[in-house]
Amino acid sequence: MENEGSNIFLLILFGSLLTLLMAGFIVTMVLIHRSRQIKNKQKLESLKAEFEKTILNVEKEIQEETLNHVGRELHDNIGQLLSLTKLTLNSSKPEKIQEGRQLVNQVIKEVRNLSKDLNLDWVNAIDLEAFIKRELSKLEDLNFCQIEFKKTGQAEEVDQSKKLVLIRVIQECLNNVIKHAQPKKLVITLIQNPHLLAVHIEDDGVGFDTQKASNGSGMYNLQKRMQTIGGSISITSELGKGALVKLILPNSIA
Structure with missing residues (x-):
């Protein structure tokens, strides 16, 4: 018990x-x-x-x-x-x-x-293709270099805030080309589809050391801005062989 x-x-x-x-x-x-x-x-x-x-x-x-x-x-x-x-x-x-x-x-x-x-009303009214052509037209008026624009895919709607950031990043990339690249030819390719938006900016200029560029505040700001809208930026370049900048915004098109 x-x-x-x-x-x-x-x-x-x-x-x-x-x-x-x-x-x-x-x-x-x-x-x-x-x-x-x-x-x-x-x-x-x-x-x-x-x-x-x-x-x-x-x-x-x-x-x-x-x-x-x-x-x-x-x-x-x-x-x-x-x-x-x-x-x-x-x-x-x-x-x-x-x-x-x-x-x-x-x-x-x-x-x-x-x-x-x-x-900034024009930003809301303009699409990316028209904006890029507008910026390239300015360079053509200055006889800066040979200009070429390419496009693949159909134009899609882009969120206005993201488009605003993209416009500024593209402007800054073109400013860098104007200031430093000394190219004979500049090619911009716009890629748009329901899953991806990409802008490729390629020149045949003097090129640069990408390692040094990545340490600069300018490159950091561009990367930060693309990350803020869910995108990315990559740069390929060699001294004397020009440069290729890729702005990529996956799944960003509404």
């Missing part, structure tokens, strides 16, 4: 300990899960903040780039047109009056085009 009572006591004690262990395990798992939830939430908030910061910086840079472009156009293009208009209208020849009117109309057209550039 005494042994039976001892066994019951041990069973109760063992059951209590097992219950406490199970309760402790459950509480521990709940706390771990809660901790992970908090960390994931903080990570998402951090990514969201980084994304919003990137967008704000990109908008500011595009505006600055646009203002620089407008300034150059006012000085180099519209300024020359106005000077030519003044000389034409100062002439006493009747046929010069009509020529002057045509020049005034051209100036008005150029000013209207520039006014559209002064805000």
